[in-house]
Amino acid sequence: MPTRNLTSRISGFHRMTTEERLEAVAAFSDLDESAVGTLRRPGNIDPHLADHMIENVVATLSIPIGVATNMKVDGRDVLVPMATEESSVVAAVCNSARQCYDSGGFITSVSGNLMIAQVQLVGVPDPEQARMMILERREEIAAICDSCDPMLLRLGGGFRDLEVRVLASRGGPMVITHLIVDTRDAMGANTVNTMAETLAPSIEEWTGGKVFLRILSNLADRRLARARAVWPVAAIGGEAVRDGMIAAYHFAEADPYRAATHNKGIMNGVSAVVLATGNDTRAVEAGAHAYAARNGRYSSLTSFEVTADGSLAGMLEMPLPVGLVGGATKVHPTAQACLKILGVSTAAELARIIAAVGLAQNFGALKALATVGIQQGHMALHAHNVAIAVGATGAEVEQLANILVARRRVRQDVAAEELAKLRGG
Incomplete structure (x- = not known):
């Protein structure tokens, strides 16, 4: 096993191969061979176990697990496993965490269990x-x-x-x-x-x-998790970016139509960690949205403000009823491996990290919306999915994705047409 790496800022992590990333995570988290073997298998769940987890089992569905880097939570560097099918979710957390890493990362707390x-x-x-x-x-x-x-x-x-x-x-x-x-x-x-x-x-x-x-009740308002962070204005691109993000937050705070999408973005991060650790995504999501409407009007789960020195401060408070024992968390081998990566020993510690991820996710979405728009980064990553969907293989995937992004037309009909050109058709 390589020498253990105690910083979550792993240079070039996104450019590594899947196997190289797994080796880096194993070194950071001191994973044993059993956990590494579980994560290396694409299906990583035994049919017998699946048949006893739910009724009428006929198959299992694999969801990619990415690892968010750059996360510092309460002074501790952590790597965070995230199970999601959506492009740009993991990248947004990594980028958001990097921009507040030097200012202390995320500070968290919980109200209890x-x-x-x-x-x-x-x-x-x-x-x-x-x-x-x-x-x-x-x-x-x-x-x-x-x-x-x-x-x-x-x-x-x-x-x-x-x-x-x-x-x-x-x-x-x-x-x-x-x-x-x-x-x-x-x-x-x-x-x-x-x-x-x-x-x-x-x-x-x-x-x-x-x-x-x-x-x-899934409105677990006696089990709140809280996270806060400060992003120096120089780290996020200047005062214009900061002010655009504040305006975006004010929109979500005032309008339930915007707040629904704003909070969905938070849950992109939250639910990905909840799922990766075998916890109940539906319970957490139900409680979060109910909590967002606790004052009689649906609103933002986060809040943002400008600090005295001009930095951007972000805060998230939401119910996070998660556990380390019982249910899929205890029996699913991948969930157990993900908990080893996180290095948590209590449910409260897990909830605090999840809250930090939710805040990071929201920061990333607000920054994208206030600057280049959500599509530029998201569609650049989504282009790879579109390329694969029309039959691209090997090096064709990257080539075709780059063409779609350059044309700013990330659609399957365009992808099929361009793939035919690449193949000389």
Whole structure:
């Protein structure tokens, strides 16, 4: 194994072959041969394992895993695996991280590991009194919840708090009980769902009502991850670029039509790391978009401002319920290899890195939009996909991609026409 490289600024990484990149990542992350072997295999999942992960399995779908370089998070250099099919996503993170690396990189924090389970109670004539009756049983409820998962209790997690609210609905008032649970290094869905289901009969007995839903909320606003970074104005191309990016952020902050695309760009980075580590992309995405609308209007998940010295400061805050244990994270060999690359030991640390990636992704998109436009860089990378789609092979792929970019017409019909010319047709 080569001498371990402790900087994420790997010169010429994007110009290396796939095997050379894997060797560099293995050296940085001190991967063992098992992890390297997993990452080297294109499919990297056993059919038997796939058949037991979901139902009715007939095949698996491979998604490329790229590695974002230049990432410094809380003073530590990290390489970040990202699973995505979209061109320019990984490159944007690398470039954005490089531009704030010398100013300290990304500073992150989390609010905790708290998840919420909801118990829906209906059919009570006196909902306000029912609410009080449930709140009076707090200690009993804590004991019931903690008895569901003794291992979680031994790890320092378990029931933390109780909230009960009366919710007006089309079908009449509902009494909604929130169980606030510290799930430690697990995402926690199975744990909190079990607690809610176990508690339900007791709530019915105490109130005389009927419980229907007993399930977690994906609006994990007790499990926030935060990231911030400062980009010196000289590093990003001057004050005009900075001011254009601020104007782009103001657009997303004010207009939900723009905010939807703005936040999708954030999730390009976030979901890629969530997927690479075997976590639940749908849960994270649902929570992020719900959080973006928490004030009654859908808006930006990030904020940007100009600092006293004229630099550009960016901040991201969003729910990030991810885990290191349970589900695909624990059983998928590629997810395990990706976690080794990241070098994380807690779910909170993973969430903090993901938040940093989301902020980097958003910075990259805003800068592109404020300068050359999103298409120039994106389509240059996408041209390779188009070339392959029309049948280009080997050296033809690069040749054809360069032609399409030069013509500024990255389309399959144009690619087919140019490929025929290259082949003398």
